[in-house]
Amino acid sequence: MPTPAETLIADLRKATLLNSIAGILDWDQQVNLPPGSTEWRARQMEVFSPLCHKAATHPRIGRSLDALDAKGEATTAEEKVLRRCARRDYERLTKLPARFVAQKALLDSRSFQAWSEAKKNGDFKKFAPFLTKEITLSRKRAALIGALDPYGEMIDSFSPGMTVGRIEELFSELKAGLVPLSEKILASPVKAKPDLIRDVPTEKQLSFLKKVTAALGYDYSRGRVDVSEHPFSTGNYFDNRITTHFKQDNVISSLFSSIHETGHAMYEQGLPPEWIGTPLGEAVGMAVHESQSRLWENQVGRSRAFWKYWEPIMRREFSPHLDAVSFEELYLSINEVSRCLVRTDSNEVTYNLHVILRFELEKRLIDGSLQIKELPAEWNRLSQELLGVTPRNNTEGCLQDVHWATGLFGYFPSYCLGNMIAAQLWYAVHKEIPAIEEDFAIGKFDRLLGWLRTHVHCKGRRLETEELLEEVTGEKISPKYLLKYLSERYGPLYLR
């Protein structure tokens, strides 16, 4: 006779297995799906999503949770985490009817396609009806869950424990330090040379990025890299995949998007395998997830030590494309800061302003104070105000990101929170291993990965976002570390 905890775990695992199939289908849609097959995929998701939902809301899960609650304090630490997280997920999901889940899955699949096509021509009007429906369903979801603050509920669903107020506080403090710093850097006479490395054959780029990501610690025996329009990572401990996107005129871009996704993937690959399928084998949330991707991409990947090791290899492998480029020119181009319209192409200094822009807009889209038809103009106005540039069209404006097309409202703040957390962890690592960057200069990354495994990955969802930060760094999220890091990294380059 299995115990309630065993029954609970078996049921949660079953739901995870099904959800991971949905993950493969989503991966396939972005990586492989033939253009004429999208409607069939949408209908597959319409039928399959309610089955995933049904497994995750099986009444036996509720009964097991009740039985565990009845045991009161006589539970293990692990059971307590299971109870808290599984209860939280279960309560939310059981409030959503299967019909709603099917409707949302069908819409997401169609809306993703509509956005993909609209983005090509910057045709916001073609996408607007889908965005309207996505907002309507997101509000409906919040109402079904009984959220008093719909946008806050969305934030909390991605990064447990975070609130709109807390994010406003953090972003406002960050902005106060960041705007003058970025303006100083942007005004610097030091400028990276544009188009430094062009037209390196795709196979060479792929081979190099595989070498780099494997050296960082990405386990290719449980992963793979493919090409998609928008780089992403997906999966869990057992099967975790990353994608990249090659740009003819920007070799650096595909490498860094791969390192970013590798950061995500290594978090999942570092979760405790024995707990996969339960909250103890899941990531804290998306803010911490983004801290892992951004830490590897920026703190590590844009460091001088990192390039001390990789520059000679890259020079050799990309020969003759780097022959006329000095180390310093390459390093400056990797850390180029310029006014940039597209978030994913943005340097790490102004990147956070892109996120603040989206946070301001989606908050108002959800509370209704911003009409959908006003979005393109309002995006452009805020872009000018925060970034100092105005998009020439919606492709580089409000259609640039995929998130809203599949109803991911409340996700964007995770990127900026992730940047703050990454910087905070970065200084915490240095406190413990002062010579950590010397590792990078000899192509060694296992001490850093080991530290992250111990302090972040292996904990699963034991702690919420800021609780984790407090445990690891001794304080809640603070923008001061990100500001300090940016000054230390970019000051010597631009403000000497």
Next chain:
Amino acid sequence: MPTPAETLIADLRKATLLNSIAGILDWDQQVNLPPGSTEWRARQMEVFSPLCHKAATHPRIGRSLDALDAKGEATTAEEKVLRRCARRDYERLTKLPARFVAQKALLDSRSFQAWSEAKKNGDFKKFAPFLTKEITLSRKRAALIGALDPYGEMIDSFSPGMTVGRIEELFSELKAGLVPLSEKILASPVKAKPDLIRDVPTEKQLSFLKKVTAALGYDYSRGRVDVSEHPFSTGNYFDNRITTHFKQDNVISSLFSSIHETGHAMYEQGLPPEWIGTPLGEAVGMAVHESQSRLWENQVGRSRAFWKYWEPIMRREFSPHLDAVSFEELYLSINEVSRCLVRTDSNEVTYNLHVILRFELEKRLIDGSLQIKELPAEWNRLSQELLGVTPRNNTEGCLQDVHWATGLFGYFPSYCLGNMIAAQLWYAVHKEIPAIEEDFAIGKFDRLLGWLRTHVHCKGRRLETEELLEEVTGEKISPKYLLKYLSERYGPLYLR
């Protein structure tokens, strides 16, 4: 209020949508799955397969069928087909418990992996326990279904209407004509030059085979080609994928496996889209399916007219690899006949003997008159008897094919039946369009595809295997057309 037919169709479509997800997962396992992710995939299938089964055995399907039966004769022709086929499928599936389906899915996934690894080293002992379990479950399935003749049930499940007796009759007649013919050809002093074209870069091969398959009529907007260890095709009208496998020393091999899979894919792509998800939008069975792949691969792809058009293009695209090869040398090498150990590498003359070998063995494996431990020796003995060669190891012997590793007993005869049907259709096409081969010489294939669409594809499962043949060609399956075709194609080359 939907009619019983409408309810039935909606329920069948739902089951098809879920099954097509299983198809994507299987495709992914063969094309993409990282080596360390196979056990997770096995567990995904263990959880997902019973859900597919549950959808296909929903009691409402039974009720709709009963309601349609109660209407008696007052049904449309389409409803009659729906009723007959859906009843057949439903009766079979409802006899299988969900637990059995889960157990089989888990075994198939693990057994496929075990076979893949065993094949590498020819290690039959490592695979034997999985084969034992596959045979046990296949017998159990037949018993659950209540089949008096287990192997016959398997045959019928792949090619409706076919029986063991009928196949024995056809194979015996074929063998009587084929053995002397193939011995005459094998004794001919005419020999194709070995290793005619080697080391053509994979990208060039891929680009050429895409051109060829698109010209034949494969719709890439609803399809794609990838690489897998064992070429296959999968999917339906809306999303149909083929794979190929590149061999360094045999450029012809990957081209012909692509044409073969294209034949399968074009059948699916030619089914009536409005009926997809119902028996009217499904193929008759695997014998007819193989007739489509083999017809395009052999009757079309190995014809002189076909190469009149494609040889100059191949010569240009593969330059300089074909510079020293004449048209006649190339054409003979495409139609090389030699004693060969591996079915998938085999020429079309001796190919059928490979199938007869497997038919004899699997019949005895299922009825228990052949012990699993005796299989390698018995395979080798029959190989010497039928093909005149003995495998040097199990990799080129009893481990060469994937089918038994996932319990596909009763499938092999489809290949030989498909060859007979292909030849029979080939002469039927000629009767109607005598100049059809002149089309191929100018790169035109739409008249042939159109004929197949009208006479085979658009009919779905309206008729069973031999009924279809009778309707299209005026007689049941007859080996004489295959023998006639082989004499006419290979006589002028080898027996002049």
